[in-house]
Amino acid sequence: MKKEIITLIFSWIVVIGLYLWKIPAPLKGKAQIAFLFGQAIAWIYVFLSVYFKRVKFPFREFPYATNLSFSLHYLIYPAFVMFFEVTYPSSNSRTRVILHYALFIFITNLYAFFIGHYTELVKPLRNEFLNIPIFALLLFVAHQFNKWFQKGMKEANI
Template sequence: MSIRLDHWILLGVWVLSFLLLFFIPRDKRRLALIAYLFKQSITYLLGLVAVEYGFLEYPVRELAKVNRTSFTYEYMAYPVICAVFNAYYPVESSRLRKFLYYAAFCTALTIPEVLLERYTELVRYIHWHWWTTWLSLLVTFFATRSFCVLFFKNISRYTKETKSP
């Protein structure tokens, strides 16, 4: 795939990420913002570790002289999707439904990454596999959700807990 097309894909991801922000309900915007910022901090650290230790690389990327990770993925797309994940999280559902919610988001992010790895120069697996992506997504989604629950522990619309008197 040509480098030019890779850049168009990156632009498309930015546009799609901005559009997703419009689907966050007004009453969940604070939750989404906290999830977005927390996810950025996680992906910044883990992305740097993964690249520096040679697990994967991003041959075509933005800010190539500044950072070896994918700015689009680590700082925009993944955090935005995590914000949406938390805004629509099924708080009152069963554990099975919650796990399926996690699994759906992890799978929905892993499949495009595998396709990008196979057909573009946007990501290249070195010592990485699709299941590594899936598990790392699961762990970081869980960490972000846990942080949001703790951050908003007294606000019942975000968690099952009610306000303390």
């Protein structure tokens, strides 16, 4: 088996396992909304990255259908958004929020670095450090969307 397939299978198992065992039932709805919105923004981000030739995907699950990676941008990166949202600090402490953003940006970039340098899943063609502010912006947008969506849900239940 290729190391790319093993990496994807392992990533799928970790994401699904963490979802099933670490997200409590009352937060599953919030997690699913964050995951779906994460898919939407991940798709836009990867589409633009491929279009502007910032990245290419030598190994793809559906090589004849698309130039994009299915698992990375429809399961794994949206899962980062989902876990970011579910573990977002409930206190308004600015330090905790900044550390939360920093932790998830670091984890996401570390994952992207390892799969970019040790597998054929993704090959960065341009500056990888640009991903840091982009991931921060995407997490911020996802959090603002989730906050807005949850507020609408609470108002609808009143």
